[in-house]
Amino acid sequence: MAKLDSKAPTGPIKEQWTKHKNDIQLVNPANKRNIDIIVIGTGLAGGSAAASLAEMGYNVKAFAYQDSPRRAHSIAAQGGINASKNYQNDGDSNYRLFYDTVKGGDYRSRESNVYRLAEVSGNIIDQCVAQGVPFARDYGGLLDNRSFGGVLVSRTFYAKGQTGQQLLLGAYSAMNRQIAKGKIQMYNRHEMLELVIVDGKARGIIARNLITGEIERHSAHAVVIGSGGYGNVFYLSTNAMGSNVTAAWRAHKKGAYFANPCYTQIHPTCIPRSGDHQSKLTLMSESLRNDGRIWVPKSMEDVEAIRSGKKKPIDLSEEERDYYLERRYPAFGNLVPRDVASRAAKERCDAGYGVNATGEAVFLDFKSAIQRYGKEKALVDGVHNPSPEKIIEFGAGVIKDKYGNLFQMYNKIVDTDPYTTPMMIYPAVHYTMGGLWVDYNLMTTIPGCYCIGEANFSDHGANRLGASALMQGLADGYFVLPYTIGDYLADEIRTGVIPTDSPAFDEAEKSVKDRLEKLMSINGSRSVDTFHKELGKYMWNLAGMARNEAGLKEAMVNIKKLREEFWQDVRIPGDLNSMNTELEKATRVADMLELGELFAKDALERRESCGGHFREESVEQDGPQKGEALRDDVNFKFVSAWEYKGEPGDAVLHKEELEFKDIELKTRSYK
């Protein structure tokens, strides 16, 4: 395929989705019963898609590596979900949500997809409330909202710090209803290890039963990949331990282009790492930046005093603190987008102002918010002249209502009390905006292979705004894919059941078995984790928050070398034909070792700074934006879509030029 056709509709942007839905083909209800669809992953995207497709009448087979669909990592999303309901009467609209998302993504997303996302956002909230999702409400019984980074309205719906959990359980309950009816066949503890292509179309998968080790063939008329992001290529991230790129990478190697692999979101507010034993990083929701103020000491003396324990952070007066986000970005303050907040923390820590032993931590302080809420609560409750202690008690109560579970989690992990002393935070890998390239119908470059949610690249450009991941996952699964997939499947009504005894299935199964046998036969000297940690080190040091040409070239060389070593020296104890957790890790890490190289190549090719991708060679040299990221719209206003050519380093670049008709291209300023 030489040219990338986004299939984005023409005409006024506000009418595109409606027009498109009217123009595409439908499958009649009786025929849907004869069509099978495989869905990989049961998070917000996969789970909602599986449920919706089954409701429409298709036969769905859903696959999850976890022991239940409810465990997918969407469950860990904390802060909330955006929707342009304008319940707060603060001037929100579909256009504003669209505008904020395109701007927040640093003008590297496709306008038509993003507008559609904004357009269906309200339906998501309606749908979830109807499912019994217990969102936060105010005393009038109506839904409450809060604000997130990069926007000037309150459009985020939430359920304490457990919004992802509640939304996923909603999708899980919708799935359960269909599983009970036999419309979804659920395959828990199964992992997709290959995509099967028959006559140029995606026709099934090869999966491994993780309990018995059995290799299984599953056929379908279409395959939907909703397997999440690849942040675990960094080893330490906020992803779940099992989160992996295998499903998407296998599709890539079979012909699906991989778009913008270098766009990674480093989330500003995570619990700093404490030592070498660490297996993952824990997020503290961005919603905390509604009420928390981020600072480091102004003087190096105070930094050293805090590190050595001679001073406590609460000993420092207001004048001795540098609220650096408020100082640098007065308009957005602590609520600048994630990429900006992360780089600002790195800048202070690189300058030596990090406040913990590793020098990689800043404070997130709730003192002001506790005071403000305490006084307000005293007024509302009619307590006159409250004592300072009473104000703190009231204020802490309000904070507990909003963020109780997050404060408790922080306390359990770090062993200090964030109600009385500021939290320490530092950026960590959180989300990947890149993913499989998809057109407006969410189809990859392989006919019949779709990709939804974090696994695709489509809506967030080079940086995702907070509370938009849940929105996109559910939009794709509930309201976009179930319509667009019909356009393809309408031509499949005469196909009949896809046989699994074809040469294509034989060959795919053999390649999986050969790969697994090869892994087991190496019997080398190093564990899978040592390779994964080393990969993570290259990624973080050379392709992390700031990148340059020399470092990225070095990363490509190192990762390739590491991959070769892996295939010669990995050690996997246990059996091939039974449960083997080391083998599971090995198949995932093997694919990450390939993706990592493509990631670095993509970052190397993109010689501009945009969103989460910061090239040290491309910064503003003077003016009010001095030192900020410098985007290059003349040379890089495109989506990078990589075609696999035998080795990750040999991938061929295809460009989808981006057009901005409804939004003016501007330098992104949050000053």
Next chain:
Amino acid sequence: MSEKRDMDLTLKIWRQKDAKSAGKLETFQVKNISPDSSFLEMMDVLNEDLVAQNQEPVAFDHDCREGICGTCSLHIQGEAHGPDRAVTTCQLHMRKFKHGETIHIEPWRAKAFPVIKDLIVDRSAFDRIQQAGGFVSIPTSGNTQDANAIPIPKDDADTAFDSATCIGCGACVASCKNASAMLFVAAKVSQFALLPQGKVEAKRRVLHMVKQMDEEGFGNCTNTGACEVECPKEISLENIARMNREYLNASIK
């Protein structure tokens, strides 16, 4: 941060090859465990040691490692999720243990949760209970009524949320002397019973879910309350009381 020194520990861990084989406790040593590491990170250290000795690592369930997915499921020193309160095993930290201590680690024990391997059990019975009625029968459409069409009193919404925070880990079952799943089932029944959206099918739901719970082989509730104590999300016994009311109400024609 903890000032405590690194620890050496003796571990007595349940090993079982597969569902059909018999299992037994095996003894392992781990050294230099940081008090700031989590319990599962300590298990990672053990498993890295085992791989280095070319032995098969101990299989245990885990995924998000931030206390929300409900995958991790260890019975530690006789308690589900170990000695700390309101945490899952992944958020239990080694500062709760002492240098030189012997720690017993076993899988959840319940007839309805058969062991798959080592410390991993099969909790699919929980899924089947949810499939029996743990949902509101509302299909996906862009045309449900506006989310603010039905105001819900804040207290009801908050209580429904508290019930809905159940992570389905199974600690309640593992802690119960009868291996009862009442707290788990009651949490879902309560969430929907408290919300107007769930009321339409309330009677059908509670009858079906309880029936499935009984068929799966979970025991009965004798109001001991161990489930509430060990629940990492502090799901209240009040949920069981509410489910009993719902059940009684639904049983009277």
